[in-house]
Amino acid sequence: MSDSGSMMVPAEKVPVLCEVDLLVCGGGPAGVCAAVAAARAGARVLLLERHGFFGGMTTAGGVTIWHSLYSTDGETQVIGGLVQELVERLVRRDAVRNSRPDGRGHFVLDTEYAKLVLDELVRDAGVVPLLHAWAAGVVMEGSQIAGVLTQSKAGRQAVRARMVVDATGDGDVAALAGAPFEKGDAEGLMQPPGLCFRIGGVDRRRASEEGFKTGAVMRALNRPMDYNGQEYPCFLWTTESLFREDELLVAGARVTEVDATDAWSFTRAEMEGRQQMEWVLTRLRHEVPGFEKAYLTGLPAQIGIRETRRILGEHLLQEQELLEGVRFPDAIAQGTYPVDIHNPRGRGIVFKHLDGRRREVLPDGSRREETWTPDGKERQTPCYQVPYGVLVPRKVENLLVAGRCISATHEAHGAIRVMVNCMQFGQAAGAAAALCVREGYAPRELPAPLLRRLLLEQGCCFLGER
Incomplete structure (x- = not known):
């Protein structure tokens, strides 16, 4: 359909729904973890979700596999925290199985039971849930978000929050607030859904x-x-x-x-x-x-989205930082999932693994293997780390991002976009938001040791230590 011009919308007086310490926009894996982490740290949290259930790509998208919780040699657990807790809650319902007898493979879970488990997690943490509602606008005071406009069957309402976490997957709130972002590769094409x-x-x-x-x-x-x-x-x-x-x-x-x-x-x-x-x-x-x-x-409630906006933050995560296993003093997450780029133009997938292997699935379905390392040799990198700065958008003061919209290049995004990584970003963003409210810090000024200490208390792993 063609562009039909524009329309003037009159100013309106919007009722305030509530006032909270933290508003989390988006109830996918990242958003749930953000809300729960913040609530457990003492924050008053409202969690918005547009569907009638939580879980994002797990439940609405029907993606049943969680993987990469262990180092590349399979010896050391590198992802814990709420990811591990969710697995344990699913185990109690016999709603998840592991591909290896020792539990160090990938997990296949039942997405319907996942809805129940996520409800339980949110409820137990004291998070206030609001389903069938989503962020539709922001009210800015300078570089601060003074309020978020929500949309639901009740109409437009405002939420006042001292901190906001954008866990929409698409960086909707960050974009509305004026945070800079990128999309896709050098030509703007994104990984296909x-x-x-x-x-x-x-x-x-x-x-x-x-x-x-x-x-x-x-x-x-x-x-x-x-x-x-x-x-x-x-x-x-x-x-x-x-x-x-x-x-x-x-x-x-x-x-x-x-x-x-x-x-x-x-x-x-x-x-x-x-x-x-x-x-x-x-x-x-x-x-x-x-x-x-x-x-x-x-069929799932929606097609699975791999890539949209990537918010530009205090740190722009690079592919080589992941592949080389760079250690960050402000690390808030770890992972081993490879760089995984589905050709935005059609057929083919390229994987780059931490051990130096490069695997390509060619258009005819055949595979080609080589190395991506400069010397052509394989290596042993146990895991990569992701720093706190990727959660902190430029130009907006009381906002953090979590999930696949964090600050990363198109190539680095190919590794960090999977759910077990997004859940870690969510837990870190929620913990950071709670600390900012409690201690009076702006997000970009939050001391890394303070955040890492809280994450360790919540069961997260750093270099294999719990």
């Missing part, structure tokens, strides 16, 4: 032995899309359902050249993603052994 969906009626043994191992899956999917005549940007991974022997979770649809901060573009991604899903399911059913009786059992 992907759709996760569930299919039942699968003979998992035959699908594994005769489908994946023989290459039948890639042969079936590596061809033009019937509905638009273009090449299908194929990437497919699966994981098993926890509770059904014939069910798989499939990530096999992705839409290129999408900007999920633009509603028109986001709409196209949602609808094309579902169209691709049906095409994938049809191909699997007709051409791959084990999928002959497959049928759709579930």
Whole structure:
């Protein structure tokens, strides 16, 4: 549709919903961890979430895997805190399993039980939840956010908060407040969103032995899309359902050249993603052994978004800082997930691992392996660290960001965007916000030792120490 000009909106008197120490905007994994960490540190916290449940890409996006809690050699736990606590709460409900008997692999969780566990975590911490509401504007006083305008079925209301954490994933509040940001690679193209969906009626043994191992899956999917005549940007991974022997979770649809901060573009991604899903399911059913009786059992509430805004903060995280395992005195998070860039233009994925390996999934589904290190040798880096400065936006004083919108380059973002990392950023942002309120610091002046001490008290890991 064409631009229809502009419209003058009259000034309005907006009722104040409440006044709190901390407002957390966005109830995904990062936002929940921010709210809980702050509440446990004594702050009065309101948590906004636009869906009817918490969990973000875990629950709304249907992404069931959490990984990378251990060092690259598998010997030392490098992620703890609320990530570990959430895993333990899921274990008590038999709603999560690990890929290794010793518990040091990746976790596959049930997204429906995750909704219950996140409710419980928020409730137990004394956080005030507000579902079906989202941040729609800000009221600025100089470089301070004086209030955040929320939107819900009740209309527009304001929240006064001494501190704000933007955990929207897209940096919505930071952008509204005037914080600078970047999008995408050098040409502005972002990693493509992907759709996760569930299919039942699968003979998992035959699908594994005769489908994946023989290459039948890639042969079936590596061809033009019937509905638009273009090449299908194929990437497919699966994981098993926890509770059904014939069910798989499939990530096999992705839409290129999408900007999920633009509603028109986001709409196209949602609808094309579902169209691709049906095409994938049809191909699997007709051409791959084990999928002959497959049928759709579930679609997520939304397509999974990998990248949108990246807020520019006091520290701009670089790819090499991650790959080389740089140690930061103000480190607030650790990780081992590789740099993982899905080609914004179509097919192909590039992984850069901490041990020096570079793996590329080529457009035809084949793989190429080499090293990214200057000397061509592999190395042993146990984990990378992320400094506090990536949470502190430039130009706005009482705001912190958490989740995938932190301050990082496009390349570094490829590693830090996964949920177990985002949860750490959330816990750190919430703890920092509580300390700023309690001790009277501006976020960019908060002493790193004070924050790290609180994070250690909350069970976080630094260099493997709890």
